[in-house]
Each structure stands twice: as C-alpha cells, then as structure tokens.
Amino acid sequence: MRRGWPIAIAAPGEAPLVLLAVETADPLRLAAFAPEGGPVLISSGRAETLKLTNQLAAADPDFPVVVEHAPWLDFDAAVALADPQLDLATPLKGPFRTATVTQPVASLAALRLARIAGLLPAFFIDGVEPEVTIAAAAIDAYTAPASLRIATRARLPVDGAEDAEIVAFRAPDSGDEHVALIVGQPDGTPPLVRLHSECLTGDVLGSLKCDCGPQLHAAIRAIAANGWGILLYLRQEGRGIGLVNKLRAYRLQDQGFDTVDANTRLGFAVDARDFGVAARMLDLIGQRAVRLLTNNPAKVAQLEAAGTRVVERVPHHLPPNPHNARYLATKRDRTGHEF
Numbered sequence: 001m002r003r004g005w006p007i008a009i010a011a012p013g014e015a016p017l018v019l020l021a022v023e024t025a026d027p028l029r030l031a032a033f034a035p036e037g038g039p040v041l042i043s044s045g046r047a048e049t050l051k052l053t054n055q056l057a058a059a060d061p062d063f064p065v066v067v068e069h070a071p072w073l074d075f076d077a078a079v080a081l082a083d084p085q086l087d088l089a090t091p092l093k094g095p096f097r098t099a100t101v102t103q104p105v106a107s108l109a110a111l112r113l114a115r116i117a118g119l120l121p122a123f124f125i126d127g128v129e130p131e132v133t134i135a136a137a138a139i140d141a142y143t144a145p146a147s148l149r150i151a152t153r154a155r156l157p158v159d160g161a162e163d164a165e166i167v168a169f170r171a172p173d174s175g176d177e178h179v180a181l182i183v184g185q186p187d188g189t190p191p192l193v194r195l196h197s198e199c200l201t202g203d204v205l206g207s208l209k210c211d212c213g214p215q216l217h218a219a220i221r222a223i224a225a226n227g228w229g230i231l232l233y234l235r236q237e238g239r240g241i242g243l244v245n246k247l248r249a250y251r252l253q254d255q256g257f258d259t260v261d262a263n264t265r266l267g268f269a270v271d272a273r274d275f276g277v278a279a280r281m282l283d284l285i286g287q288r289a290v291r292l293l294t295n296n297p298a299k300v301a302q303l304e305a306a307g308t309r310v311v312e313r314v315p316h317h318l319p320p321n322p323h324n325a326r327y328l329a330t331k332r333d334r335t336g337h338e339f
C-alpha cells in the first residue's frame with residue numbers, strides 16, 4: 001500500500017475486497033486499477049464531516065463507509081474526499097451518495113491496515129484483482145502478536161539511571177521494534193512500570209505541545225528512585241496512527257480542532273493503541289504484576305484484560321506549559337485521564 005500497489009483483503013464468507021490506497025495512488029495507477037473509476041471506501045469519522053452519516057443505516061462510529069462512484073469522482077476529487085486538511089482550500093464537490101458495504105469485515109480490516117501503514121484511511125475499491133491478498137485476521141493479529149520474542153538485551157546506562165538494561169523485542173509478523181528499559185535489579189516487589197508511547201516530536205525534539213518528553217524523563221527518575229522498575233518504550237507514535245498522520249492531526253489543531261476531533265476528522269479512533277503488546281513484553285521479562293505510572297485508566301484496563309495484574313495506579317502528572325494546557329485539559333475532559 002505504501003508503494004501504491006493494489007491489494008486484496010480476504011475474510012470468510014465475503015468476496016475479496018480489492019483496494020488501492022488513495023494517498024499513494026496517482027491518476028495513472030487509478031486508471032490501471034479501475035479504468036472507469038470506482039467507489040471510495042472511507043471511515044465513518046470522515047463521512048460525518050462530509051455530512052454523509054445521515055445516509056447510513058447503522059450509526060456505528062467505527063464503521064467503514066462506501067461512497068458511490070459518480071462522474072466527478074476522479075482522482076483529485078477522491079484526494080479531496082480523503083484528506084480533511086484540504087477542506088478549507090477545496091470546496092467539496094458532490095453530492096456524494098453512500099452505497100451498501102458488502103464486505104464489512106474486510107472493509108474494517110482495510111481501515112486498520114491504513115492506520116498500521118500510517119496512511120489516510122481512504123481507498124479506491126472494486127478494481128482489477130491484484131497479486132497480493134491478505135487475510136483480515138492477519139491484520140487484526142498485527143498489533144499484539146503472540147509471536148513477540150526477546151531479540152537481544154544489553155547494558156544501557158541512561159541519564160537518571162546508570163544501572164539499566166535495554167531489552168529489544170521483535171515479532172516475525174510485525175515491523176514494530178519495541179524496547180524495555182529495566183532500571184535497577186528486581187527485589188521481589190512488583191516493578192514500577194511506565195508504558196510510554198513513542199512521540200518523536202516530544203521525546204526527541206522537545207515539543208511543548210504535549211507532555212511526553214517530561215513524562216519520559218520523570219518516569220525514568222521515578223523508577224530509579226523506587227529502586228527498580230521497567231519503562232516500556234512502545235512504537236505507537238501518535239497514539240497508534242503514525243508520525244505523518246499525527247502531524248496531519250497537528251495541522252488540523254492549528255486550524256482550531258482539539259486532539260480528539262483532529263483524530264476523528266482524519267478518520268481514526270481517538271486512541272488506536274493496543275496495550276496487549278505491553279502485557280506480552282512484561283510476560284517475556286517475567287513480570288505478571290506491576291505498579292503502573294499513568295493517569296490513563298484505559299492503560300490499566302487493557303493491561304488487566306491482557307493478563308497483567310495492576311496492583312496500584314501511580315499518578316504521573318507534570319506541570320502544564322502555555323502550549324500544552326489545552327491538550328492536557330482535553331485529556332482530562334474528553335479522554336478520561338485522571339488529573
């Protein structure tokens with residue numbers, strides 16, 4: 001999909017869903033895929049912005065929506081349909097009409113695959129049968145693979161914790177290379193654990209738009225002060241939508257939308273992370289019970305659901321700055337964070 005090649009997704013009881021990602025297509029690829037053009041699959045979040053949800057039978061916010069082919073739905077119109085960043089600049093054509101989603105399982109898997117690939121969730125569908133077919137079940141199994149293994153481990157003294165070891169994880173069916181930093185030595189007590197989701201802008205560039213950088217460094221210091229514990233650095237950039245899509249969300253935030261609405265308008269869940277992978281990593285390190293540094297009850301619930309006992313939630317709140325005050329207030333008011 002990232003190379004602009006068509007793929008098919010197969011689900012039991014459904015005809016294979018043939019797809020070409022709008023973001024990596026171009027007029028020539030579209031002409032080869034569907035010479036007459038074709039329908040476009042988008043997320044219901046995007047459909048809502050386009051005022052298409054009143055045409056839908058089910059008002060399920062995560063449900064995929066098929067926009068029927070129309071004479072004006074050419075490549076450029078499909079790009080405008082897919083990308084909310086263009087909404088201000090491109091007065092949308094239309095009216096668009098929705099069509100029945102005939103392959104619901106594969107369509108849902110397609111939207112997940114776009115998220116995993118870091119692409120906008122929008123596809124031309126019903127083109128010529130491609131060479132590559134993927135099972136919908138394989139897409140669902142991607143984020144917390146049972147096949148995750150420890151790949152290697154080494155000593156890694158870090159600022160704030162000189163006695164530390166880094167453990168790297170890999171799975172044959174996932175490209176994400178998660179790591180754990182084990183600080184200090186196990187002493188028989190449940191480790192103080194922080195699940196940190198990758199944030200290039202905050203962790204590396206010192207962005208003031210979020211609280212990730214200060215949370216990362218404070219977590220290492222808190223774990224060192226506790227005597228021992230584990231920082232899991234999870235490769236879930238942008239709450240699971242990838243760096244480019246997060247920066248698209250930032251661009252929408254520049255237009256006034258908050259962190260929740262920006263994700264939804266792009267066609268993603270507000271939080272697309274799966275913390276099952278964290279439970280699997282802790283299991284591989286030999287820890288089944290933890291004290292968790294977080295303000296996010298969803299992290300506690302997902303770890304527990306995946307089999308890690310959370311014996312205590314330890315708040316992990318840092319002072320706001322003028323740039324992230326609204327972001328933190330949105331976390332408190334709209335995503336259930338406890339401050």
Ligand SMILES: Nc1nc2c(ncn2[C@@H]2O[C@H](COP(=O)(O)OP(=O)(O)OP(=O)(O)O)[C@@H](O)[C@H]2O)c(=O)[nH]1
Binds near residue numbers: 237249
């Ligand atoms: N999509 C999106 N992701 C963001 C935005 N701001 C920060 N992030 C991502 O959010 C994640 C940070 O979440 P965490 O600090 O791990 O977790 P949390 O859900 O805030 O919960 P805590 O444990 O209480 O900190 C990182 O992956 C960031 O890249 C945003 O505006 N949009």
Ligand SMILES: [Zn+2]
Binds near residue numbers: 202211212213
């Ligand atoms: Zn951040």
